[in-house]
Amino acid sequence: MKIGVFGTGAVGQTLAGKLDSLGHEVMMGTRDAQQSMAREGKDGMGRPPLKEWMAAHPKVKLGTFAEAAAHGQLLVNATSGSGAMEALHLAGEKELGSKVMLDISNPLDFSKGFPPSLSVCNTDSLGEQLQRAFPQLKVVKGLNTLTCLLMVAPRDLPGTHHLFLCGNDADAKREVRGLLGSFGWNEDEMIDLGDITNARGTEQLLPIWVRLYGKFQTPMFNFGIVRAEA
Amino acid sequence: MKIGVFGTGAVGQTLAGKLDSLGHEVMMGTRDAQQSMAREGKDGMGRPPLKEWMAAHPKVKLGTFAEAAAHGQLLVNATSGSGAMEALHLAGEKELGSKVMLDISNPLDFSKGFPPSLSVCNTDSLGEQLQRAFPQLKVVKGLNTLTCLLMVAPRDLPGTHHLFLCGNDADAKREVRGLLGSFGWNEDEMIDLGDITNARGTEQLLPIWVRLYGKFQTPMFNFGIVRAEA
Numbered sequence: 001m002k003i004g005v006f007g008t009g010a011v012g013q014t015l016a017g018k019l020d021s022l023g024h025e026v027m028m029g030t031r032d033a034q035q036s037m038a039r040e041g042k043d044g045m046g047r048p049p050l051k052e053w054m055a056a057h058p059k060v061k062l063g064t065f066a067e068a069a070a071h072g073q074l075l076v077n078a079t080s081g082s083g084a085m086e087a088l089h090l091a092g093e094k095e096l097g098s099k100v101m102l103d104i105s106n107p108l109d110f111s112k113g114f115p116p117s118l119s120v121c122n123t124d125s126l127g128e129q130l131q132r133a134f135p136q137l138k139v140v141k142g143l144n145t146l147t148c149l150l151m152v153a154p155r156d157l158p159g160t161h162h163l164f165l166c167g168n169d170a171d172a173k174r175e176v177r178g179l180l181g182s183f184g185w186n187e188d189e190m191i192d193l194g195d196i197t198n199a200r201g202t203e204q205l206l207p208i209w210v211r212l213y214g215k216f217q218t219p220m221f222n223f224g225i226v227r228a229e230a
Numbered sequence: 231m232k233i234g235v236f237g238t239g240a241v242g243q244t245l246a247g248k249l250d251s252l253g254h255e256v257m258m259g260t261r262d263a264q265q266s267m268a269r270e271g272k273d274g275m276g277r278p279p280l281k282e283w284m285a286a287h288p289k290v291k292l293g294t295f296a297e298a299a300a301h302g303q304l305l306v307n308a309t310s311g312s313g314a315m316e317a318l319h320l321a322g323e324k325e326l327g328s329k330v331m332l333d334i335s336n337p338l339d340f341s342k343g344f345p346p347s348l349s350v351c352n353t354d355s356l357g358e359q360l361q362r363a364f365p366q367l368k369v370v371k372g373l374n375t376l377t378c379l380l381m382v383a384p385r386d387l388p389g390t391h392h393l394f395l396c397g398n399d400a401d402a403k404r405e406v407r408g409l410l411g412s413f414g415w416n417e418d419e420m421i422d423l424g425d426i427t428n429a430r431g432t433e434q435l436l437p438i439w440v441r442l443y444g445k446f447q448t449p450m451f452n453f454g455i456v457r458a459e460a
Contacts, residue, residue, distance in 0.1 A: 161456040201438035208431035220458035226391040228450035
């Protein structure tokens with residue numbers, strides 16, 4: 001399947017790499033592909049420059065957000081929360097159309113350091129903002145509550161743990177579930193919360209996620225919902 | 231131990247009942263004890279009137295917030311979020327003193343129906359507000375992320391699941407851990423997030439908790455943190 005992945009950071013690379021390894025035709029989207037490829041040295045997070053990652057993944061293409069949107073039959077938004085709305089506007093309503101977009105972004109505000117607060121929360125969410133701005137796009141919020149390392153390798157944790165999906169379109173959620181199933185997620189580990197307003201719930205998991213990350217000093221954990229036996 | 235429990239609703243009753251069953255001397259605090267005892271019929275949640283519960287728990291006393299505060303060597307705030315600050319003011323700084331208070335309240339705003347939003351969140355929290363208003367009080371935020379049925383009976387869920395504690399006073403947290411241990415919580419199930427500002431993280435678990443409650447149609451679940459094996 002042709003998939004467009006917005007964002008070339010850790011989340012974008014990890015998702016694109018996994019999708020590539022599964023045989024999908026992946027194009028990553030960025031603001032300025034030439035500039036992204038020209039960067040030398042490690043980034044702020046200590047990751048090697050993008051061109052090294054691209055060299056190691058020769059089948060993955062790199063283009064603008066609009067090109068990645070045009071390429072993908074399915075889209076993944078792996079930008080930062082602060083860049084998400086602009087990325088979608090750069091992609092443009094015409095190219096986004098009525099495609100399915102798995103939105104992983106979180107509205108984290110690092111302006112006051114760690115732990116970050118949220119730039120939108122409680123009575124609204126970034127997922128809703130994106131859906132409102134592009135009403136035809138089928139936004140499915142998901143995978144935003146755990147490290148990208150585990151998004152694509154859920155079985156690296158022992159036992160059962162969960163992710164949360166929400167969005168207004170049932171078929172879009174079904175398609176995303178299928179894709180995530182191919183990553184190793186079990187059907188009963190993907191909890192469908194309902195429409196996109198439920199992104200208020202999942203994005204507000206971040207404030208405790210970042211604190212647990214700070215405490216554990218590793219992102220290799222996830223939320224599991226433990227239920228009473230029926 | 232003498233324990234004062236603020237609030238006579240489901241959370242207050244459940245905590246007071248458990249503490250009573252463990253041999254503690256419990257006084258519940260309310261705004262107007264006579265009025266609370268005079269109520270007839272079931273309440274809005276379908277619970278029987280308080281006087282029936284009091285009759286079934288003859289050792290538990292009922293008084294004003296100030297009397298419950300004076301009674302307790304340790305205090306539990308089991309009021310609603312909207313009533314918490316007023317309850318503490320009614321108890322008064324003199325009676326609260328420098329006691330330890332386990333604060334279970336959540337700033338839920340039901341004014342727009344279900345699911346509720348939060349009346350404070352993100353860059354502040356109810357736990358912090360209470361701590362700021364009563365700087366000598368040793369506020370320990372905890373137990374606010376699960377149903378009261380499981381607060382006092384964690385082993386009713388299978389396997390490991392977690393609660394989160396935070397507060398500025400290490401000794402106060404140690405005392406609360408000891409008490410919760412007597413409810414059946416294992417040491418490694420009680421995650422200490424640090425100071426009281428971490429209540430921003432735990433209170434913001436409520437937006438997804440209420441949505442999961444709506445989906446499951448039962449409150450008998452809890453968050454478990456699943457970690458990679460060392």
